[in-house]
Amino acid sequence: MVGFENLNKSFINGEWTEGASERSYDILNPYDNTPITSVRLATSKQLKESFEVAKEAQKKWAKSSVEERREVLHKAAEYLKANREEIVNVIGRETGGTVLKANVELHLTLEFLEESIKYADEIYQVREVPGHVEGKLNHIHRLPLGVIASISPFNFPMNLSMRTIAPAIALGNSVVHKPDIQVGLSGGSIIAKAFEEAGLPKGVLNVLLTDIEEIGEEMLTNPHSKLISFTGSTQVGRRIGEIAGKQLKRVALELGGNSPFIVLSDADVDRAVDAAIFGKFIHQGQICMIINRIIVHKDKHDEFVDKFVEKAKALPYGDTSDPKTVIGPLVNDRQMEKALNFIEEAKREGATVALEGKREGNILTPFVFTNVNNSSKLAQSELFAPIATIIKAESDEEAIEIANDTQHGLSSAIFTNDLERGEKLALEVDAGMTHINDQTVNDAPYIPFGGNKASGLGRFGNPWVVEEFTVTKWVSVQTKYRSFAF
Template sequence: MQRVGHWINGTLRPATQSSSFEVRNPLDDSVYAIAARGDLSDVADAAGSASEFAAEYARSTPSDREQWLITAAGLLQQRADAFSEVLIDEIGSSISKARMEIGIAVRNLTATAAMARQVGGKIYPTDGIGRWSLGFRKPIGVVAGITPFNVPLIKGVKHSSMALATGNPFVWLPSDQAPVTASMLTQLYCDAGVPPNALQLVLGHGVEIGDALVTDPRVAAVGFTGSHRVGRHVQRLCGENGKRVTLELGGINPLVVWEDANMEAAVKAALLGGFLYQGQICMASSRVIVHRSRHDEFVKRLCGAARGLPMGDLRDPTTVIGPIISEKQRQRIRELVADATQKGARIFCGGRWHENKLEPTVLCGVTDDMRLHAEEVFGPVVTVSAADDFSDALSQANATPFGLVASVFTENLDLAMRFADQIDAGMVHINAMTIQQEPQVPFGGNGESGFGREGLETGLDDMTQWKWVTLGPSNP
């Protein structure tokens, strides 16, 4: 059994008997680790340490910050097996999903390293004769990040690497279901040469210490990934305290399959998009909308493929379906499916539990009075509905307060572009599944799915502030 602690002021603070919590392996709910349970004083110490180091870290050179992140990427590749083991046991990843997550994290580190040289400026035109008008980007200060359990390495890297690349110290509150991954990444950064005080790690329960971190006056900007309910709470706190905030929240994401679609490709996209990591991905395509003429064929094909998804050993590369993260979430999924079936929805495949794993489940007949219509499942549950025409499909796809990502499968370019233009989503993929990730793109959603965008260019705007400097005589 592992014990993990905070990393504050360049010092490891281990978990103690009186101030710790258990981390459980979702496969069998056995205790996997004991983690330090942070309190308000830990948050204050972390924010204070980061703030005291902010000016010095802002003076670090682009070459240094670039090299630290490139070295970190190399170390992550070297330690891929160790990280995979933790992702399997701590959050119930399959080995294939763990390897995918590590690969994405490595690409994010290398891409973000280049941003260390983008904290520049420009010359502006001015009316003053013999005068220069200059604009400079400066680091904003202490950046806080709050990250989820489902992709703890990807989100830990995305939140931290942009802050570190742009000269800002980072304070990290990871999910209380993934503290071991966070501790390993923190150690990796230190081994890569990142100055100890540039990165602070506080473990604990967000409900107990999250507000203190968000509202600490020394924190200038906050990045949050998680549920829309908590995200809106974080946004309110940031607004009240004059802080920048970026939110990447959930989604009930539509995948539209039109009558001329490549059915094999569409089924594969729905299968992976709906059931990868047992649906515990914010970009999961939990709603599939099919042209009525292809609806029955699609459901038959999807269920046939879903029944064949392996649910075996998580270390077997062929395994796709693993355990749901916690008993609380398992019970919530049971309630959502039961509510739908009691009100008339029909389960076409799946619906059976094997200890902590749920078979890939496909339902039809979901109506707007059912919770499945309005709530993000975060489990291996996909609903399929029929649409009569483009207007009907678009109306169904937009019938949600969320707007993270959407996909459409069609050979009709005009229809595809009209869908991309009119769907209320921050990201749209044509003839590809909803789960897509690249470091350079503006990543995020509309409505209840987020606020702002993650990415390289967008991150540069979030993590820096402009300073205007003039040189020369003023205009009389």
């Protein structure tokens, strides 16, 4: 047993470093609030030092061979596989995730890590393009970007951290990473340990266990970072975009969602219900891609509601260490209070309670609302809770209009028996991703993952992330004497 709970320090310049703050943070299991470990927080000074270290380390790492980078990535993956059981346990305890969720998260983490091995040779490749002047050779080079600032959230901390860290390292960059402190082990320390064991040179990956009270906006404003990679709320994303814009820094922002799940007039209701139950309630709804609005054609509405409610009320809830559990705890009291406020406001607004859930400790069992107005706060908010909203559409065309009536545009889904029409309608949904006859929570390391509108900027996935995390340079070589006009 590795004892990942003991990795409760920041990882700076290849060393496990005690935070210099006078403040500590207790990482708790959201299910029963039992302590997992306590962390002495890193300070702004330590963060600045990490950026300095990363800047110098990147200069050397940028000159590493493809073989060296691939070997490090491969060994990091092997470390995670060798410690799978303990890692799954930590993910479940830190995030309040079920056994299924924890296994899915580690699986995705490994997929992103192993995919990055495939494009470790993308830097320093040279492409020649035709010359516009006689005797001129035009060479297009792809180079590492530099230092990448990475900030990851609480819900799927390991894979949402790795999808930035692995590509950055594969492409010759260095990283300063800050996971959400609530999940500092699975979002940061375990990843740092994997790369330490893999032989990654000191300073290429630095992981800071800290919070905003200690570091302010240093992750955003530090002059050494060339790109800010952030997964989280749209509100914070707007602030990052504002700061990055002033400094002309690149951003990769995966922000909030309000994913519609559209059931058309010709859909198979039973299959749609099965998909919607999974896509709404996995990890208690605490996923950016989660189904947030279920939009059902009037001809299928009543049947869908009846079958959806029956399945939702039967979902097992409780201790997430029990493999049968589907509904576990919300991550903290603040998220619980937000969810309860959404519920009370929905009732005041006149939505119908088709399924009345309940609070048991940190667990909220499923709520289902019908007769929901798409302009209501319930429909327009990212709920991040096991609260389902069902909206009736008068026509298939209106269903698409309702789906697009939101500031967000991350994921979406359409259920229909006419696959050709379904794909045509998918192109009318203003979202980065649309899934036909599936639910909205899908991810893979080889697709262009990202959102439209207020759901973000940039795309993850191979090869799109390569463009995000590198810089393109034109070098021309004049092989023949060029005569000039003066």
